[in-house]
Amino acid sequence: MLLHRVTNRGIRLGTVFDRASARHPASPVYLDHDLDIAPELGRRLTLTEIADLVADHASRLWAAGVRPGERVVIHKADGFDISLLAYSVARIGAVPVLLSPKLDGATVARLLARLGRPVLLTDAAKLERDLPAEVFELAERVLVATGRFPGTTPLAALAGVQRVAPVTAPQDRAALITHTSGTTGLPKLAVQTGHTIQARCRPQSVLLAPVGRREPIAVHVSFVHSRMISGAALFALRGHPLIVLREDDPEQVAELFSRVPPGVIESHPNTLLRWEVLADHPAKPLARVRCFSNTFDAIHPRTVHTLLGASERKLPFFAQTYGQSETGAIAARTYTRHRSGGADGRCVGRTFPGMTEVRVASRDGRRPSRESPGHIEVRSGGQIIGYHGEDQRFDRNFSPDGWWRMGDLGYRTRWGCLHLLDREVDEIPGISTLDLEDKLFTRLPELLEVIIVPGPDGPPVPVVCTRDDRPLDRGRWDEAVTGLPLLAAPVQRRLDELPHTATTKVKRLELARELAPHPIGPDRP
Incomplete structure (x- = not known):
């Protein structure tokens, strides 16, 4: 199987920004918000400053007692520093576990229990307003990235500690844990290694091949999403100027994009849907976009057509990817201005040769088709290695011959395109x-x-x-x-x-x- 023959040395998350800054020291990173852990840096940083910030906080975590192999749950107010703290945790050989700021306190407590007394890195505001007192019993220790709270160690108090060298962890061991979307109940904890993260970068490199490395990339992706971790690493190593957004309000986005016009935009489908109004904005914030890209969910053709129509570039394109947190990108298709208006939104494209594979298994003995969709199953070098604490649940998603069941229903056309019709749990008989x-x-x-x-x-x-x-x-x-x-x-x-x-x-x-x-x-x- 070709996808297993691709050389993969792993991504080494902890030193991503060291390597990126060595290649592109002055490459800028623009933010639409201040970093909670370093507001003094402002909203225009360089890769060199980010590398230093990651190394600084890795040393503070080490001084706070965090050691290689420990799981460190990061659950704090929303911001890019969630991702940067994940790189800091990885730099000292520990395993970052990213929990969304939107999760309620009871859910966070249940996930802490599943993790078996991890370190909790949060902030004083979360402890005061959202998290139950039991988190102190469920965590080995509690650190706060900002503020002060009784019984915790504030990272601010460890400023100026001696810098520690990065720890090189084996790339086949757990390197990152993120949670699934939780659309069907308590989120699952998806475990990735350095190898699987590296494998997830490759399909994105294919999609970016037509894009010059001087093109600024604007990213509005959840800071706890696995795509944010692998994407920021890839974009920084390629030397793209980065525009990192926390907010999705169209007027705020228009103001920033007018000052720093992006050449590439990547976001969740629902965010891009909200940004359709930017197509008619007088400031023309989308005029310089060469490539639009969505994360792993299918996007509506209207959104694709509207956004492509707003670009004034000669040959803009839209890269739609299909996948999930457990697999990374599996398939993709591209749209151009001339192939977007009447496109079939259920077609999510083809696999990445040598990197991903897909098949559709029949549910009724008939060949899967639009009228009789089957189970979409995949294989990918980017597949997670398990659900933390739920081995049986993870194993149930594999077919007897080792294919991962996505939980989606669809079919393949005679030309090899994959069509996604519904989530299995959302199916309504007789319709898509x-x-x-x-x-x-x-x-x-x-x-x-x-x-x-x-x-x-x-x-x-x-x-x-x-x-x-x-x-x-x-x-x-x-x-x-x-x-x-x-x-x-x-x-x-x-x-x-x-x-x-x-x-x-x-x-x-x-x-x-x-x-x-x-x-x-x-x-x-």
């Missing part, structure tokens, strides 16, 4: 909810979100959010659903009312449960 949502997005530009969930006692229920929360025009809605499978009357909600994961995906099962006790019909707003 994702395909219906694509059609509704295309027909109703005013939609900011549409999610189709099972109805409690009847047809599927579309939950819709509109731009600026304007009332849905029912006449336009009725016209848009003409010719589509029968749907219940739409339920309108504000976007912030929907349950979201750390990567902005809507928790469909939770949303369906929220709707179940309530009457659904034309009398609902």
Whole structure:
């Protein structure tokens, strides 16, 4: 199998910025927020300054007693310093465990228990407002990145400690633990090694091949997402100027992109959907974009078409990738301005030769097709090595001959393209909810979100959010659903009312449960 023949020495997370700064010392990193652990550095840094910041905090962690092999949970206020602290933890041979700032305190406590007394690196505000007192019993020790709290060691008190040399850990051992999206319950803890992280960088290098290394790359990805860790490493080592965003408010984004025009933008699909309004912004913040890229979820064709139309570059393209936290990118397809308007949004492309493989297993003995989708199964050098504390759950996802089951339903065309129709847990017999949502997005530009969930006692229920929360025009809605499978009357909600994961995906099962006790019909707003 070709993907196992690719040489892989591992990524060595702890020294990524040392190597990047040695190659590109003055390469800039622009932020839309101050770093909690170093606000004095401002919002324009160099790779040299970031390398020094990582080394400094690695030495502080060592002085606080963190040692190689220990698991260090990072759960603090949102910001790029979450990722930088992960590199600091890795620099001294410990294993960073990244938990989203959006997780509630009870969930964090349950994950700490699963980890078996790790070190907890948080901040005083989280301890005061969000985390239960039991975290002090569940953690070996508690460190705070900012502020002071009784019973903790503040990293600020360790400023100026003697620098320690980086620890070189074996690249086949755990190097990073991130959690899955949690759309179906308590998040799982996905374990990666230096080898798997390195393997995840390769598909992205393929997608970036047409992009010059002087092109600034703007990234708006959850700071606890595995993609943020591997992506920041890859972009820095290539020498791209980086634009790292915490906020996704279109006006704030437009202001920053007008000052520092990106050549590449990577973000979650729902964020790119929100940024469609930038296409008509008078400042033309997307005019210099050569490449748009989304993380591992399928994106709606309307968004692709709108964003490509906003670029004034000669040959802009959109790189759509498909994968998940457990596998990294598995397949991809590219769109151009001339191949985006009528594109099939369910096609997520082809695999990366020599790096990833995919097959679709039948569920009913028939060849998988649009009418009879099968289980999507993959193999990749970037696959995680397990779920921490849940070996049996991890093993259940493998087929008897070693293929990883994605939990998605789809089929492959005669030309080898992979088509994704639904998540297995979200399937509604007889329809593809994702395909219906694509059609509704295309027909109703005013939609900011549409999610189709099972109805409690009847047809599927579309939950819709509109731009600026304007009332849905029912006449336009009725016209848009003409010719589509029968749907219940739409339920309108504000976007912030929907349950979201750390990567902005809507928790469909939770949303369906929220709707179940309530009457659904034309009398609902």
